[in-house]
Amino acid sequence: LGKTIVHKQVTTSTQHIAHQLARDNADHGTIVVADEQTAGKGRMDHTWNSPKNKGIWMSLILRPATLPYLAPQFTLLTATVLADVLTEETHTAPKIKWPNDILLNGKKIAGILTEMQAEQDTIQYVVIGIGINVNQSEQELPADIRHKATSLAIETGRTWDTQKLIQRILLTFEQAYDHYLKNGFLEVKHKWESYGFKIGETIRIKTMRETWRARFMGIAEDGALLTKASDGEMKKIYSAEIDWFKQ
Numbered sequence: 001l002g003k004t005i006v007h008k009q010v011t012t013s014t015q016h017i018a019h020q021l022a023r024d025n026a027d028h029g030t031i032v033v034a035d036e037q038t039a040g041k042g043r044m045d046h047t048w049n050s051p052k053n054k055g056i057w058m059s060l061i062l063r064p065a066t067l068p069y070l071a072p073q074f075t076l077l078t079a080t081v082l083a084d085v086l087t088e089e090t091h092t093a094p095k096i097k098w099p100n101d102i103l104l105n106g107k108k109i110a111g112i113l114t115e116m117q118a119e120q121d122t123i124q125y126v127v128i129g130i131g132i133n134v135n136q137s138e139q140e141l142p143a144d145i146r147h148k149a150t151s152l153a154i155e156t157g158r159t160w161d162t163q164k165l166i167q168r169i170l171l172t173f174e175q176a177y178d179h180y181l182k183n184g185f186l187e188v189k190h191k192w193e194s195y196g197f198k199i200g201e202t203i204r205i206k207t208m209r210e211t212w213r214a215r216f217m218g219i220a221e222d223g224a225l226l227t228k229a230s231d232g233e234m235k236k237i238y239s240a241e242i243d244w245f246k247q
């Protein structure tokens with residue numbers, strides 16, 4: 001992982017560059033990192049604010065030999081890697097909000113955007129985008145997300161070396177990925193659940209069609225959200241936004 005690192009001072013989106021490189025046969029493990037993105041992308045067509053030298057904006061190209069329906073496992077794996085690195089390097093206590101937001105003290109500090117190119121039963125490549133707010137002050141976060149977003153600097157009261165954090169992420173990712181290929185998803189699932197936010201509690205689940213409440217039971221083997229309704233019915237949810245109620 002990271003044998004080839006493409007560094008851009010400024011680009012539209014590292015996802016965009018990574019897709020181009022992958023289409024041009026870039027190797028598994030190629031990394032794209034930018035100091036600044038002018039059109040950073042989040043999940044569900046959101047934008048991702050990526051100011052110069054204030055955070056980690058990078059994309060990893062993977063070429064796993066697994067079936068396309070298992071791709072969400074890579075997102076969950078990545079979330080555990082980010083949570084591990086934050087815990088070990090910064091002594092904070094991150095939580096993961098399903099499917100893959102990293103929270104510090106209840107506010108979002110990092111997000112993961114997984115995009116896949118597949119044909120029938122074969123994955124051509126997966127691009128995993130990682131965005132981490134590192135050195136923004138509160139004023140430097142966009143006003144409309146200030147109530148729900150944060151940065152490592154805001155939460156710890158000091159600035160952090162992004163290069164060093166990137167190195168730790170790549171190293172930890174490589175180990176976790178190899179371990180996952182050898183041993184399967186179960187350990188990743190357990191680790192994810194140990195960081196999981198609001199497991200065992202009632203959450204609100206919102207899809208394009210409806211909104212309802214259920215108890216969050218954990219994650220399934222394929223990365224789905226496992227819920228239990230008040231009548232006891234268990235359900236797997238693949239795509240939704242979740243939130244919860246203040247007690």
Ligand code: BTN
Pocket residue numbers: 012013014015016037039040041042043044046048050056057058059101110111112113129130131132
């Ligand atoms: C989300 O939480 O919605 C996912 C955010 C992902 C942001 C990263 S920053 C690097 C990569 N390039 C992008 O344009 N997006 C991802």
